[in-house]
Amino acid sequence: MLLTWLWLAPAAAMLVVWALPSRRLSRAAALAVSAGVLAYSLWLLAPYAAGEGLLRLEESGRAGPLGIRYHLAVDGIALPLCWLTALLSALSIAASWKADVPNAFWASFLGLESALMGVFLSRDLFYFFIFWDMALVPMFFIIGLWGSEGRRKAALKFALYTFLGSLSLLIGLAALATFHHGATGVWTWDMGELTRTPVMGRAAIWIYAALALGFAVKIPVFPLHNWLPDAHTEAPAAGSVMLAGSMLKMGLFGFLRILLPVFPELSAAALPFLGGLGVVNILYGAFCAMAQSDLKRLVAFTSVSHLGFCLVGIFSLTAAGIAGGSLQMLNHGLSTGGLFLLVGMLYERAHRRGLSDFGALASRTPVFAFFFCFILLSSIGLPGLNGFVGEMLSLAGMAQVSRLLAALGLLGAVLAAAWGLPAFQAVFWAPPGTDSVSDKIADLDLRERAILWVLLVLILWIGLYPRPLLELMEPAVSALAQR
């Protein structure tokens, strides 16, 4: 039951929080539960620290109809993602503390947390898919009910895209299980067992494509990224944090968990294509970010750019690259999540998000400027902070395979300076314009500072001493690495 609690506790708490008589109570309960889940997920590290290895954390039921079996396990790649999900859930709830919203808002976050945990823990494809789809529902409400002006359209776009992605994924997963049944006569949806039976021939290519498409929509990979800027821009800040921080990782996680182990040869064959798409993501996202005038939209496009680094790393199929990609997933959650929180804090005060709506905030709200600058620097990959480690390892891994792709990906670092610093300067340094709302902005209060300090410490820690995390990932990574 150790792992089951990770998703069951927030799911059960979701119902309770929903039913509570007052909004304030519901809010407090949601925060308490998410903090509890965070503490619990950290405690799960105990067996690892005791030298027993993470694989002791595995639990399964008996096989049901069609070989569907409840099976959860955690490894060095999944556990940090569970931590990230738990951390961001707690921070998101804390960050929206002042929002006057019904119980369902707080319940949605717990529901989302539960589904995401399920995705990262499932070893059975059927359950993986159920959790995968369950994650879409709360996010749909978060955007559609509590977003800003264009929320309806954004939620619809999000739903359509991800629905089509899920469909493709479902077809791929079902085909995979059927194919396995055809080859061995055994029905199973278990990732471990599927890995042992290689899928060959033309069918394998179609299955691979269907799965890759399903995952790619989620990441999102160019040219399937259209839903993302709208969804991010319109979602409430906390929703953007969860969407960028945790939910986009589902797609990358799918690549790591299913495509790489089940189809090693096809993944190697897809390397130039998917690695190339990763580079396109890096550059395309960065260029689009450069031209944005809406702060939140800008961060959304940088998200596209950052996830490109993950994709490049993962599809280098080298130990360094996969480790870098996995670490970058975490880093992106902290940095981009942090940026969305900061933009949210700004929006909460002024109800504006335009780059030219502010100015001179560095002298008016120095604390806010400090945090923004710090987290932005981690986002543009400054060495010594977390983003650099992931980007560097991803690209260094890719350089082992293709120097050209690595060099092109590195251009993203130059472009990062071109989108990051002008945006910072426009908001914090430039003198305020005529219709600036800088006067109305109060500096961060204690609650907001506490939230950001948590992120800041983690960012610095991963940047200066990433080894513990890399070592935690090592066994899972080397199992996936092909060279």
Place this chain on the structure above:
Amino acid sequence: MMNACAVGTLFFAPVSALLLGFFVFRPYWPRKTHWPMLASCAAVTVASIHLAVQIHDGRIAGGSWELTAYRWACAGSWRVDFGVLVDGLSISVLGMVSLVSTLIHVYAAGYMAEDPSFCRFFLYFHFFFLSMVGLLVSNNYLQMYVFWEGVGLASYLLIGFWYEKEAARAAAWKAFLTNRIGDVAFMLAVFLLLRGLGTARFSEVFQRLPELSSSTLTAAAFLLFCGAAAKSAQFPLHVWLPDAMEGPTPVSALMHAATMVTAGVFLLARSMPILEEVPGVLAAAALIGLLTSLGAAAIGAMKRDLKRVLAYSTISQLGLMVLAIGTGNLFGAVFQLITHGFFKALLFLCAGSVIYSMHDSLSGATTVTVDDAGGLSKQLPVTSGAFLIAALALSGIPPLAGFFSKDAILEGVFATGSKALSVLALLAAAGSSFYIFRLLFLTFLGDRPEQRGPRAHAHEPGFRMKVPVLALAVFSAAAGSLGEPIAKVLGKEAPHLSLVVSAAGFAFAGLGILAAYWATMLRPGFDWAWRRAQPELERILDDDFGWQSFTAALARGVLGFAKLLAGPWERKTWDAFTEALADTFVGLGEGLSFFSRGALNDYLWWMILGAAALASTVVLCF
């Protein structure tokens, strides 16, 4: 034990000063933030001098001492350990850097005393120092890169320190962006080394160079040179340095003498074993260095802005160092790096004193032009004396510091046997004495009708700013005697003066001074006359021979491309297309119509149903 303490001090003193400054002094005594920084500077200086003496006296076995602090990262078979490498190269540069930085810190405490952001200034300033120290004593390329970008960040924050000014913001961004281009080249070189050798540690990399293919080696050497060219402001990546004047003057002093631009030359010196394997890259370095040196001297000779002349002077001097590297003359490059650190810091501090003496309030006052100056030696005798010493040192007049280091570089150039190279190097040397004495004469001497001349209230700055100036004047005069010990710790043969080279160098330097005297003192209106006669020539030189406008156009082009991509393509074409597609489907599908009805609450029930279904499956399967 003593040595371990000294090495520890190099990191712990600045880090604890910064933490103390940020968490204790910033909230409680912001006006006293300079004290922990000064203490840390002093500690680092003492530690580095101690280590230098140890290495010089051969008390450290092998002349170098490497220490692994911790394993930073591991992936696959790669292991990246962070640690410290104290050898002749790092310690000789570190000695200069810490000494000069300490003096500039003292000066800055006086210079910035009135600034409302005094505390912020010192936090950035000391972070700059920390990054440079870390860069110098890194034992591997990755760690060096971490501090390398730390230096870049600090310079960004300090150039943009007075961010209310449009020019300061633009200059800060330009500096960071240009440096990032070099950083990418540096990083790519590291990738190639990791790919080929699986390590980035200097000692291992240099030992195992034969394992690398010649194409990899060439590419790595070239990329490292590109990285260094951006940091050390070599053509065509020098564009950021002149604009970097927008920061407060102590920042310019630190950046030009000790902490920023020297990093590139240091990287080249550090990577000498790689560069030596690739003669083509060395030759390219020599050419680029020479070209940069000559071009910058020509531009510097006509600038009217005090600090801009000095900026181009830095570019020109760095060109000479890169030229030395290109001729395989490690000693010459490092020696010049060190003496240049002293006299260039002095020049900037003098310029700072001039600015300080002529402005009532400092905020935003970053410079003065020669039009505002003239005849200042009467009001500022100490400053003008110090400036004279620095100018003589820079020109390479014996027995001041610059003479010996420039001589070492010229020796190396003459040794290549190329007449053209030697003559051009001598010309660059003559150019440097011309521009610096032109500036000296125009600023401190004369009574020219075109100049506003000395103002009545211009006065020498206070004690805190005078002491560092005097100390640096002593170092600028005497640092020439450091040649022997530096050669010893670098493991090179001691320099010997050859009469021909020294005489040629001296003659050309003297020629430059005489020319400057003619153009400013004998013909006092010359500087203004030729501008009126040749406005076109001034424009071309002002534009770095067209390169500044070219890079500006390039930046605009990239931004234009981004706008095109984000607007007409992403938003109006691709996004619109997918939305139209979706509309068609939604229109077709009756079942999806409640999306448009907006009956979102219905979905809450779906959510419950889903959860219930999930829960029942779990129960079933358990």
